Amino acid sequence: MQDLPDLVISNATVVNADGRTGAHVVVTGGKVAELIDAAHPVPPASVTVDANGRLLIPGGVDGHCHVAQVTGRYRTLDDYAVTSSAALWGGTTTIIDFGIPRDAAETPLEAARNKISLASESRCDVGLHASVVAWDETVPAQLEELAALGIRSVKMYTTNRGSTMADNDTILRVMKEMVRLDGLTYIHAEHDAIITDCTAEHAGRGEIGIRHLHQTRPELAEEISVKETLAMAEYTGAPVYFVHQSTPGAVDLVTGARMDGLAAYSETCPHYLTLDENVYGENFPEWYACCPPMRSPETVAALKERVLAGAIHTVASDHSCYDLSQKLERSDDIRQMPHGLPGVETRMPVTFTTMVSPEGHGIERFVEVFSAGPARINALRGKGVIAPGFDADLVLVDPAEARTVSGAALHMGTDFSPFEGKSLRGWPQLVVSAGRIVLDDNGFHDPGPVGRFLKRDGFRESLEAPAELQAASL
The missing domain is CATH 2.30.40.10 (Urease, subunit C, domain 1)
Known part of the structure; x- marks a missing residue:
């Protein structure tokens, strides 16, 4: 038989x-x-x-997750067993994490190997992005070895001076290596000089607590950084992917570059499609400590228009699992507190509610940004298609079933959700x-x-x- x-x-x-x-x-x-x-x-x-x-x-492909991430003196409270389980609870069957060096003593290759070892506890499939903070003569060989390991993308930050920020020389050199190795450059785009100056001005007025976060990181800082990075990508011919874009202006810059023939991609996150800067006046503004911050209601509406119109290629969680006590510890000074939101489990329902009607209209576009797009852009064979x-x-x-979010009932290893109480x-x-x-x-x-x-x-x-x-x- x-x-x-x-x-x-x-x-x-x-x-x-x-x-x-x-x-x-x-x-x-x-x-x-x-x-x-x-x-x-x-x-x-x-x-x-x-x-x-x-x-x-x-099954969902979340191309932007931070698991067991160490940043300065803070460490997210999850591990691969927890985050991968939460991903499955939320309809995501593949996550892509980052091997970000925890300090100057850890190389990009060491950081990636550490994450590969930790990922052995994962309940779902895992990919990995590398990260380069500072250029030295060993970086090309490290990138070659990373590519041999199947890690074909490198993330760099244009801000976070003194920790994860890569200068323009480093970004340009890594882009050239990514062209040579047929890889993809990931960019966190915020103009560091503008943010540093704006934050210092607010600190001088005593406006440096979490309630002022959105005022210290203006939309202009994101858009100028995107424009500058696109120029480097055009010069080098490097494909470039912008994480967590929060403004329609940033998305439009990428759209323009694509019309000129550049392989450039826009990612946004569920919180930028649904939450606005008014959350920083609520009882727990710490729930919304992330960079970039939430934007004006007008910006949120315009960003939503672009994801529905197809100008945004993926929606990722940017999952970072801190708890409320870690957030509250230095909420008096946004320069000291940890930034990042738990979201791998809620990515599907938040994005679905934004994009799909109760009758199921718009579901194909949702599948593109939730699964098919991130699988295709990140070269994940066998993913994103039935x-x-x-x-x-x-x-x-x-598509018609609704549930109310309770942070305590979720499975991400933290005690809150920025979507608490939302249907x-x-x-x-x-x-x-x-x-x-x-x-x-x-x-x-x-x-x-x-x-x-x-x-x-x-x-x-x-x-x-x-x-x-x-x-x-x-």
């Missing part, structure tokens, strides 16, 4: 970024084996789940990761440390690969 498929999700409305179809999805060996028209009989399987017409989307040969990372969702749609009802059911009506089923470290292809190599190679197993 022929072996049965491991799993069939029957009667699903299968949604990819390019459209939807009614199908029974057959899963074998951790991969999608077949899509059968829903008008045909349901094939037998070891396990069958009836989707009853609900939306089945590719099709034969792709990984069986699947999420079932009812959101788009919570996953079933999550399948590598063919395993990890979340269903009976709760979370911990698969153990089964997550794989994903070795990524070259940037242009991946974009030019035919579909069958894009689906090939790692």
Whole structure:
């Protein structure tokens, strides 16, 4: 007797970024084996789940997570077991972390190897970005070794003087190396001189607590840094990806560069699409300590227009798991407190509520920024699409079901959420990761440390690969 498929999700409305179809999805060996028209009989399987017409989307790819991150004297309170589990709770089946040197004594290669070791505890698949802070003669060889390890992207900060900031010479040299190695340059773009001066002016007036965060990091600082970085990318020919863009002006600069032929990409985060600067006047402004800060209501509305119109390529969480006590410790001085928000678990419902109607309109565009776009841009084979040969990372969702956020009920290793009390749609009802059911009506089923470290292809190599190679197993 022929072996049965491991799993069939029957009667699903299968949604990819390019459209939807009614199908029974057959899963074998951790991969999608077949899509059968829903008008045909349901094939037998070891396990069958009836989707009853609900939306089945590719598992989320979160291209911007910070796990067990050390910054100065602060360390996020999570580890890979916690963050990967929270990701699965939130419909994300692949995360990409950063190997950021904790201080000048740690090299980019050492930082990346440390994260690869820690990732052995992950419950979902993991990719990694490297990070360069300062250039020296060893960097090219380190970048070559990182590429051999499957780490094909490097993040650099244009701000955070004295800690993670890379100067323009370093950025330019790394960009040239990324061209040579067919990699992607990630940029945190905020103009350090403007921010430093603006922060000093506010400090001189005694306006340096968390309630003044949004006033110390103006939109101009982000947009000038994007413009300057795009000029370096044009000069070197380097593909460039801007993390957590918070202004329509920054996005428009990237759009203009793309029209001129540059491979440039915009990422934003759920909090920039839904929260505005008025949160810094609320009871717990510490919940919203992040850089860039929340912007004006007008800016938020314009940013939302751009994500709906397709000008923004990915929505990532920028997950950083500090708790409220760490935030409160120095909320009197934003120069001393840790910045970053927990969000890997809420990325799906916040973005879904922003982009998709209760009837499911807009779901294809959501799939693009939630899964397909980040998988394609980051050269993750087998991710972001429900099709034969792709990984069986699947999420079932009812677009009309709403739940209220309770930070205490989430699973990210912290005690708050910036979305506390908000009613959101788009919570996953079933999550399948590598063919395993990890979340269903009976709760979370911990698969153990089964997550794989994903070795990524070259940037242009991946974009030019035919579909069958894009689906090939790692």
